[in-house]
Amino acid sequence: MKNTISQLTLVILAAVGAGLSHAAADDLTVVENLTTNGKPGGTETRYISSEHFRTSRPDGMGMIIDMKTGVMMNIDGKNKTYFEVTKQDLQDMQAMFAERMKDPKMKQAMAMMKGMAAEMSSSTEVKKTGVTRKVAGFACDEWLITMSSMMSITECVTGDIKYPVESLQAAAEFSESMRKSMTFGPGSKSSSDYAEKMKSIKGFPVASSTTVDAGITKTTTAMEVTEVRHESLPASTWDAPAGFRKVENPMLKSLQGHGR
DSSP states (O other): OHHHHHHHHHHHHHHHOBTOOOOOOOOEEEEEEEEETTEEEEEEEEEEOSSEEEEEOTTSOEEEEETTTTEEEEEETTTTEEEEEOHHHHHHHHHHHHHHTTSHHHHHHHHHHHHHHHHHHHHOEEEEEEEEEEETTEEEEEEEEEETTTEEEEEEEESOOOOOTHHHHHHHHHHHHHHHHHOOTHHHHHHHHHHHHHTTOOBEEEEEEEEEEOSSOEEEEEEEEEEEEEOOOOGGGGSOOTTOEEOOOHHHHHHHHHTO
16 A cells, blocks of 8 residues: 555656746646557546646546545546545554554564665665757656666656646645655655655656566556646546446455454
8 A cells, every 4th residue: 555655646746746836827638658668558648737636548547636635536447436545544544554563474574665665765866867858849857766776767857837836735735644644654754755855856747767677577667748738627527437436445445354
């Protein structure tokens, strides 16, 4: 679960662009091409307003975040279902994690995870590569983020894309509340240190490539923006898809099951 929350935090911060100070703009729609190991992985569309964020793929998978209320909706296009994660859910899951940590085996496993997180955070380096290029008509500067010898991320960010200015503060507050709810002890400091290092990257990411080298396998996933639209989004953009059925939060349900 912690990995899911960490990835979500990165998605949100990348979506609004850390440190930008543009004037207010219309809602933003961003279309991206995705690839995995050089092979086409379809498209993803991001919708950004002053209080909401949404990702959507052609297969119906995606998520919607209400940054004001802190409710995250996870959408499963395959099964035509969705579930919500609320602030209360996060608090409940944190309490359940803490209870499970009383088990010596779980405590040992968590200590290993926290050790890995601390190692990756301390070894993380963020620097400009000096490369400038154009993506979707926007000039962007390339940054390299290395995390130990296992992971490296290349991002090309631009300062030329305007977005709803309220999004920056809303996303920062939402990300911080998520981090505090789902991390504790040494892991909390690791995620905080990582976020601090990432603040040096100022701009909206129009291209990124992430390589994970696990020794036996090596995977590279990439994203490149193909279209940016400034247009008002209807309120229905933030609603669950028509005909989709709401189900119980499976993460909370799983933890409740382990506690029995």
